[in-house]
Amino acid sequence: MSPCNMCLTSLLAYTPLIDPIDLHKHWYLLLIPMALGIALAYKAVRVDDLRDYPRQVAVMTVQVVVAMISLGAASYFFVQYLVPLIVAKG
Amino acid sequence: MSDSSAPLSAAQGQPKAGFVPLSLVAAALFPGAGHMVRGERTRGLLVSLGVLWLFFGGMLVGGIDVIDSREDRIWFVGQALVGPIAFGVDYAHQNYFKVRDPKSGEFRSAYPGEGRDPKTGIAVAGGSPPNRKSIAKINELGTLFATIAGMLNLIAMIDAAFPTARAGGRRLTPSDNAAQGTRP
Numbered sequence: 239m240s241p242c243n244m245c246l247t248s249l250l251a252y253t254p255l256i257d258p259i260d261l262h263k264h265w266y267l268l269l270i271p272m273a274l275g276i277a278l279a280y281k282a283v284r285v286d287d288l289r290d291y292p293r294q295v296a297v298m299t300v301q302v303v304v305a306m307i308s309l310g311a312a313s314y315f316f317v318q319y320l321v322p323l324i325v326a327k328g
Numbered sequence: 329m330s331d332s333s334a335p336l337s338a339a340q341g342q343p344k345a346g347f348v349p350l351s352l353v354a355a356a357l358f359p360g361a362g363h364m365v366r367g368e369r370t371r372g373l374l375v376s377l378g379v380l381w382l383f384f385g386g387m388l389v390g391g392i393d394v395i396d397s398r399e400d401r402i403w404f405v406g407q408a409l410v411g412p413i414a415f416g417v418d419y420a421h422q423n424y425f426k427v428r429d430p431k432s433g434e435f436r437s438a439y440p441g442e443g444r445d446p447k448t449g450i451a452v453a454g455g456s457p458p459n460r461k462s463i464a465k466i467n468e469l470g471t472l473f474a475t476i477a478g479m480l481n482l483i484a485m486i487d488a489a490f491p492t493a494r495a496g497g498r499r500l501t502p503s504d505n506a507a508q509g510t511r512p
Contacts, residue, residue, distance in 0.1 A: 257391045258463075268469050272382070272469070272473055272476070275378055275476070276378075277378075279378025279379050279477070279483075280483070282374035282484075283371075288370055
Protein backbone atom coordinates (compact mmCIF):
# COMPACT_ATOMS: atom_id res chain seq x y z
CA MET A 239 0.00 0.00 0.00
CA SER A 240 1.42 3.40 -0.95
CA PRO A 241 1.95 6.04 1.77
CA CYS A 242 -0.84 8.15 0.24
CA ASN A 243 -3.29 5.24 0.38
CA MET A 244 -2.29 4.55 3.97
CA CYS A 245 -3.04 8.19 4.89
CA LEU A 246 -6.42 7.99 3.21
CA THR A 247 -7.26 4.72 4.96
CA SER A 248 -6.40 6.09 8.40
CA LEU A 249 -8.33 9.31 7.68
CA LEU A 250 -11.45 7.41 6.63
CA ALA A 251 -11.26 5.26 9.78
CA TYR A 252 -11.12 8.35 12.01
CA THR A 253 -14.31 9.38 13.82
CA PRO A 254 -13.68 12.72 15.59
CA LEU A 255 -14.00 12.62 19.40
CA ILE A 256 -14.39 8.82 19.30
CA ASP A 257 -11.23 7.45 17.68
CA PRO A 258 -7.62 8.57 18.22
CA ILE A 259 -6.03 10.69 15.52
CA ASP A 260 -3.20 9.11 13.54
CA LEU A 261 -0.40 11.53 14.41
CA HIS A 262 2.04 9.05 15.94
CA LYS A 263 4.92 10.24 13.76
CA HIS A 264 4.26 13.94 14.37
CA TRP A 265 2.99 13.87 17.96
CA TYR A 266 5.29 16.76 18.95
CA LEU A 267 3.23 19.15 16.80
CA LEU A 268 0.43 18.77 19.34
CA LEU A 269 2.49 20.94 21.70
CA ILE A 270 1.27 23.99 19.76
CA PRO A 271 -2.51 23.52 20.24
CA MET A 272 -1.87 22.48 23.83
CA ALA A 273 0.14 25.64 24.56
CA LEU A 274 -2.52 27.71 22.80
CA GLY A 275 -5.30 26.14 24.88
CA ILE A 276 -3.42 26.71 28.13
CA ALA A 277 -2.79 30.34 27.19
CA LEU A 278 -6.44 30.86 26.14
CA ALA A 279 -7.79 29.66 29.49
CA TYR A 280 -5.09 31.06 31.75
CA LYS A 281 -4.96 34.53 30.23
CA ALA A 282 -8.77 34.78 30.29
CA VAL A 283 -8.49 34.63 34.08
CA ARG A 284 -5.26 36.56 34.45
CA VAL A 285 -5.35 39.67 32.26
CA ASP A 286 -6.67 42.91 33.78
CA ASP A 287 -7.75 44.49 30.51
CA LEU A 288 -9.26 42.09 27.98
CA ARG A 289 -8.11 44.35 25.12
CA ASP A 290 -4.63 42.93 25.83
CA TYR A 291 -5.96 39.36 25.71
CA PRO A 292 -5.08 38.37 22.09
CA ARG A 293 -1.52 39.70 22.36
CA GLN A 294 -0.94 38.09 25.76
CA VAL A 295 -2.29 34.75 24.52
CA ALA A 296 0.06 34.87 21.52
CA VAL A 297 3.04 35.79 23.70
CA MET A 298 2.33 33.04 26.25
CA THR A 299 1.83 30.43 23.51
CA VAL A 300 5.21 31.28 21.99
CA GLN A 301 6.83 31.33 25.44
CA VAL A 302 5.52 27.85 26.29
CA VAL A 303 6.56 26.38 22.93
CA VAL A 304 10.05 27.94 23.07
CA ALA A 305 10.50 26.88 26.70
CA MET A 306 9.54 23.27 25.93
CA ILE A 307 11.88 23.13 22.93
CA SER A 308 14.67 24.60 25.07
CA LEU A 309 14.04 22.06 27.84
CA GLY A 310 14.13 19.27 25.26
CA ALA A 311 17.39 20.58 23.80
CA ALA A 312 18.90 20.93 27.28
CA SER A 313 17.89 17.37 28.19
CA TYR A 314 19.35 16.08 24.92
CA PHE A 315 22.62 17.93 25.55
CA PHE A 316 22.81 16.63 29.13
CA VAL A 317 22.14 12.99 28.25
CA GLN A 318 24.13 12.82 25.02
CA TYR A 319 27.18 14.93 25.91
CA LEU A 320 27.45 15.73 29.63
CA VAL A 321 26.63 12.30 31.06
CA PRO A 322 29.19 10.50 28.81
CA LEU A 323 31.80 13.08 29.88
CA ILE A 324 31.03 12.50 33.56
CA VAL A 325 31.11 8.71 33.11
CA ALA A 326 34.40 8.87 31.20
CA LYS A 327 36.04 10.92 33.98
CA GLY A 328 34.68 8.67 36.74
CA MET B 329 -14.42 43.20 25.24
CA SER B 330 -16.43 45.92 26.87
CA ASP B 331 -16.33 44.39 30.35
CA SER B 332 -12.57 44.71 30.75
CA SER B 333 -12.99 47.07 33.70
CA ALA B 334 -15.87 45.17 35.25
CA PRO B 335 -14.26 44.53 38.66
CA LEU B 336 -14.03 48.29 39.32
CA SER B 337 -17.67 49.03 38.70
CA ALA B 338 -19.23 47.19 41.60
CA ALA B 339 -21.73 49.96 42.18
CA GLN B 340 -23.22 49.27 38.73
CA GLY B 341 -24.05 45.68 39.65
CA GLN B 342 -20.71 44.37 38.42
CA PRO B 343 -18.47 41.88 40.26
CA LYS B 344 -17.76 42.48 43.93
CA ALA B 345 -14.85 41.49 46.16
CA GLY B 346 -15.30 38.64 48.64
CA PHE B 347 -16.68 35.12 48.36
CA VAL B 348 -19.44 34.65 45.76
CA PRO B 349 -20.97 31.16 46.30
CA LEU B 350 -23.27 31.32 43.26
CA SER B 351 -20.29 32.00 40.99
CA LEU B 352 -18.46 28.98 42.44
CA VAL B 353 -21.44 26.71 41.79
CA ALA B 354 -21.90 28.07 38.25
CA ALA B 355 -18.18 27.70 37.47
CA ALA B 356 -18.26 24.10 38.71
CA LEU B 357 -21.27 23.31 36.52
CA PHE B 358 -19.93 24.80 33.28
CA PRO B 359 -16.53 26.33 32.43
CA GLY B 360 -16.77 30.12 32.38
CA ALA B 361 -20.29 30.28 33.81
CA GLY B 362 -18.98 31.59 37.13
CA HIS B 363 -17.61 34.73 35.50
CA MET B 364 -20.79 35.18 33.46
CA VAL B 365 -22.90 35.03 36.63
CA ARG B 366 -20.65 37.71 38.12
CA GLY B 367 -21.31 39.96 35.12
CA GLU B 368 -18.03 39.37 33.26
CA ARG B 369 -19.61 37.81 30.18
CA THR B 370 -16.69 38.21 27.78
CA ARG B 371 -14.22 36.85 30.32
CA GLY B 372 -16.52 33.92 30.98
CA LEU B 373 -16.79 33.15 27.29
CA LEU B 374 -13.01 33.24 26.93
CA VAL B 375 -12.54 30.92 29.94
CA SER B 376 -15.11 28.60 28.40
CA LEU B 377 -13.31 28.69 25.05
CA GLY B 378 -9.94 27.85 26.59
CA VAL B 379 -11.14 25.05 28.86
CA LEU B 380 -13.39 23.42 26.26
CA TRP B 381 -10.69 23.79 23.59
CA LEU B 382 -8.37 21.68 25.76
CA PHE B 383 -11.02 19.17 26.86
CA PHE B 384 -12.46 18.45 23.42
CA GLY B 385 -9.00 18.88 21.88
CA GLY B 386 -7.91 15.98 24.07
CA MET B 387 -10.80 13.91 22.77
CA LEU B 388 -10.00 14.87 19.17
CA VAL B 389 -6.42 13.70 19.72
CA GLY B 390 -6.91 10.56 21.80
CA GLY B 391 -10.56 9.74 21.20
CA ILE B 392 -13.15 9.05 23.89
CA ASP B 393 -10.68 6.55 25.38
CA VAL B 394 -8.83 9.38 27.18
CA ILE B 395 -11.83 10.03 29.47
CA ASP B 396 -12.00 6.87 31.55
CA SER B 397 -12.80 6.88 35.26
CA ARG B 398 -12.15 3.13 35.60
CA GLU B 399 -8.90 2.56 33.72
CA ASP B 400 -7.33 6.01 34.27
CA ARG B 401 -8.81 7.00 37.62
CA ILE B 402 -6.03 9.36 38.72
CA TRP B 403 -6.21 11.29 35.44
CA PHE B 404 -9.98 11.39 35.68
CA VAL B 405 -9.72 13.18 39.03
CA GLY B 406 -8.16 16.11 37.17
CA GLN B 407 -10.53 15.82 34.20
CA ALA B 408 -13.56 15.81 36.53
CA LEU B 409 -12.79 19.43 37.41
CA VAL B 410 -14.19 20.40 33.99
CA GLY B 411 -17.59 19.60 35.50
CA PRO B 412 -20.65 17.59 34.42
CA ILE B 413 -19.36 17.47 30.82
CA ALA B 414 -16.50 15.19 31.92
CA PHE B 415 -18.86 12.93 33.87
CA GLY B 416 -21.24 12.78 30.89
CA VAL B 417 -18.49 11.79 28.47
CA ASP B 418 -17.23 9.19 30.95
CA TYR B 419 -20.75 7.79 31.36
CA ALA B 420 -21.14 7.50 27.59
CA HIS B 421 -17.72 5.84 27.33
CA GLN B 422 -18.43 3.28 30.06
CA ASN B 423 -21.97 2.45 28.95
CA TYR B 424 -22.06 2.81 25.18
CA PHE B 425 -18.50 2.15 24.00
CA LYS B 426 -17.05 -0.46 26.36
CA VAL B 427 -17.98 -4.09 25.97
CA ARG B 428 -18.80 -6.68 28.64
CA ASP B 429 -16.29 -9.50 28.63
CA PRO B 430 -18.20 -12.78 27.97
CA LYS B 431 -16.07 -14.71 30.49
CA SER B 432 -15.46 -12.33 33.39
CA GLY B 433 -18.47 -10.04 32.92
CA GLU B 434 -16.20 -7.01 33.40
CA PHE B 435 -16.47 -3.96 31.15
CA ARG B 436 -13.42 -3.34 28.96
CA SER B 437 -12.49 -1.72 25.65
CA ALA B 438 -13.26 -3.90 22.65
CA TYR B 439 -10.35 -5.65 20.99
CA PRO B 440 -9.70 -5.20 17.26
CA GLY B 441 -12.05 -7.47 15.31
CA GLU B 442 -14.53 -7.54 18.17
CA GLY B 443 -17.97 -5.89 18.11
CA ARG B 444 -20.53 -4.87 20.72
CA ASP B 445 -23.99 -6.34 21.05
CA PRO B 446 -26.15 -3.18 21.30
CA LYS B 447 -28.71 -4.81 23.64
CA THR B 448 -26.48 -6.57 26.16
CA GLY B 449 -23.17 -4.80 25.60
CA ILE B 450 -21.43 -8.18 25.44
CA ALA B 451 -18.39 -8.47 23.17
CA VAL B 452 -19.09 -10.42 20.00
CA ALA B 453 -16.44 -11.77 17.68
CA GLY B 454 -16.34 -10.61 14.10
CA GLY B 455 -17.74 -7.08 14.38
CA SER B 456 -15.99 -3.76 14.51
CA PRO B 457 -15.23 -2.10 17.88
CA PRO B 458 -17.36 0.93 18.86
CA ASN B 459 -14.15 2.92 19.24
CA ARG B 460 -10.44 2.38 18.77
CA LYS B 461 -8.29 2.47 21.89
CA SER B 462 -5.59 5.12 21.74
CA ILE B 463 -2.03 4.11 22.54
CA ALA B 464 1.43 5.56 23.18
CA LYS B 465 2.08 9.30 22.84
CA ILE B 466 -1.33 10.02 21.34
CA ASN B 467 -3.07 8.54 24.39
CA GLU B 468 -0.72 10.38 26.75
CA LEU B 469 -1.22 13.70 25.02
CA GLY B 470 -5.00 13.37 24.73
CA THR B 471 -5.23 12.48 28.43
CA LEU B 472 -2.94 15.39 29.31
CA PHE B 473 -5.01 17.87 27.24
CA ALA B 474 -8.20 16.92 29.09
CA THR B 475 -6.55 16.89 32.52
CA ILE B 476 -5.00 20.32 32.00
CA ALA B 477 -8.49 21.54 31.04
CA GLY B 478 -9.71 20.45 34.47
CA MET B 479 -6.78 22.08 36.27
CA LEU B 480 -7.34 25.37 34.45
CA ASN B 481 -11.05 25.22 35.24
CA LEU B 482 -10.11 24.90 38.92
CA ILE B 483 -8.18 28.18 38.60
CA ALA B 484 -11.23 29.72 36.88
CA MET B 485 -13.53 28.42 39.66
CA ILE B 486 -11.35 29.97 42.35
CA ASP B 487 -11.17 33.24 40.39
CA ALA B 488 -14.94 33.28 39.96
CA ALA B 489 -15.63 32.53 43.61
CA PHE B 490 -13.07 34.94 45.08
CA PRO B 491 -12.92 37.90 42.67
CA THR B 492 -10.04 39.70 44.35
CA ALA B 493 -7.26 39.52 41.81
CA ARG B 494 -8.08 42.14 39.17
CA ALA B 495 -8.73 45.82 39.69
CA GLY B 496 -6.70 47.72 37.16
CA GLY B 497 -3.42 46.40 38.48
CA ARG B 498 -4.32 46.30 42.18
CA ARG B 499 -6.27 43.88 44.36
CA LEU B 500 -9.93 44.42 45.14
CA THR B 501 -10.71 44.12 48.83
CA PRO B 502 -13.99 44.05 50.76
CA SER B 503 -13.34 47.70 51.66
CA ASP B 504 -13.83 48.54 47.96
CA ASN B 505 -17.37 47.20 48.31
CA ALA B 506 -17.95 49.29 51.42
CA ALA B 507 -16.70 52.37 49.61
CA GLN B 508 -19.16 51.70 46.80
CA GLY B 509 -22.03 50.90 49.15
CA THR B 510 -22.24 47.19 48.35
CA ARG B 511 -22.16 44.20 50.65
CA PRO B 512 -18.81 42.32 50.72
